[in-house]
Amino acid sequence: MMKVAFIGLGNMGGPMAVNLAKAKQALALELSVFDIVADNMSDAVKQGATAASSALAAIKDADVVISMLPAGQHVHRLYLDEQTGILAKLKASCLVIDCSTIDAETAVLVAERAAQTGIEMVDAPVSGGTAGALAGTLTFICGGTDNGFKRAKPFLEVMGSNIFHAGQAGAGQVAKICNNMLLSILMVGTSEALSLGIDHGLDPKVLSQIMQVSSGGNWTLDKYNPCPDVMPNVPSSNQYQGGFMVDLMVKDLGLSMAAALASNSSTPMGALARSLYTSHARQGHGKLDFSSIFEQFKDKR
Numbered sequence: 001m002m003k004v005a006f007i008g009l010g011n012m013g014g015p016m017a018v019n020l021a022k023a024k025q026a027l028a029l030e031l032s033v034f035d036i037v038a039d040n041m042s043d044a045v046k047q048g049a050t051a052a053s054s055a056l057a058a059i060k061d062a063d064v065v066i067s068m069l070p071a072g073q074h075v076h077r078l079y080l081d082e083q084t085g086i087l088a089k090l091k092a093s094c095l096v097i098d099c100s101t102i103d104a105e106t107a108v109l110v111a112e113r114a115a116q117t118g119i120e121m122v123d124a125p126v127s128g129g130t131a132g133a134l135a136g137t138l139t140f141i142c143g144g145t146d147n148g149f150k151r152a153k154p155f156l157e158v159m160g161s162n163i164f165h166a167g168q169a170g171a172g173q174v175a176k177i178c179n180n181m182l183l184s185i186l187m188v189g190t191s192e193a194l195s196l197g198i199d200h201g202l203d204p205k206v207l208s209q210i211m212q213v214s215s216g217g218n219w220t221l222d223k224y225n226p227c228p229d230v231m232p233n234v235p236s237s238n239q240y241q242g243g244f245m246v247d248l249m250v251k252d253l254g255l256s257m258a259a260a261l262a263s264n265s266s267t268p269m270g271a272l273a274r275s276l277y278t279s280h281a282r283q284g285h286g287k288l289d290f291s292s293i294f295e296q297f298k299d300k301r
């Protein structure tokens with residue numbers, strides 16, 4: 001039996017751990033989970049995972065550690081903290097897969113420190129949202145060695161349907177922030193276009209159908225319409241609850257801006273999207289889903 005530890009069972013990690021627990025027999029694994037919010041572990045426990053009392057307890061004898069945390073500082077603390085960091089406690093044959101979206105520098109730093117003791121680490125940020133996490137159809141965008149990628153793949157395949165190897169350590173994170181910068185631009189543009197139509201008396205459902213099969217068609221219209229009640233089972237039809245928080249999008253846009261500075265790249269649309277999302281968060285909407293940017297374009301007079 002292989003021992004797998006999963007740390008960070010939030011909006012994404014929760015359903016991902018459930019899918020891993022469901023594959024317990026197929027992959028011959030025991031699953032131990034830990035989140036600082038105990039309730040977040042209950043769905044995985046219902047599928048046969050064991051809830052641990054700490055990250056350290058979860059990783060005891062682990063062959064594979066998977067983490068899904070909010071940001072770089074959480075990943076840094078979990079693995080490298082001088083007192084509580086788990087990296088120093090892992091056995092040398094352990095494989096670490098970090099699925100959080102974080103800065104490439106932290107991903108590379110953890111991978112390098114891990115390699116010093118023979119531990120292989122793969123950065124494997126995801127795309128596909130909470131619906132993809134629930135359905136097990138996420139896209140994993142990996143950075144790491146060929147061997148690390150090969151070892152990680154069977155575990156990623158039970159949580160996702162597209163598994164890419166973008167390059168060496170950190171490459172998964174770079175590819176991921178390119179994608180999220182584009183996603184934020186598409187979400188703002190779609191919100192703006194739908195609001196213009198509504199202001200001219202159009203039905204947003206009909207306008208969405210038209211744009212979906214026209215040249216403005218994009219993922220947000222197909223899977224994640226930001227206008228309430230156009231699409232069932234998306235955050236916009238549930239007061240923008242769940243999904244992908246504005247605060248996390250602001251974080252990702254900060255990462256893409258930092259990456260642009262590092263390579264002297266021109267990213268004017270990304271800079272504008274970061275500004276719009278930051279202003280939205282500063283108005284108190286940080287915990288809402290990122291499609292709530294639609295509200296910024298509503299005529300509230």
Ligand code: NAD
Pocket residue numbers: 007008009010011012013034035036037040055068069070071074078099100101102126127128129130243244245248252
């Ligand atoms: P979330 O805030 O819902 O989940 C994070 C979880 O980590 C929480 O349950 C929190 O309690 C837990 N946590 C924090 N520190 C911890 C620690 N030290 N030990 C154990 N648990 C700890 O966030 P999320 O939406 O699940 O996103 C997670 C990551 O995935 C982020 O990096 C985000 O950018 C990325 N992401 C999210 C989405 C999405 O649609 N939500 C999509 C793609 C990528």
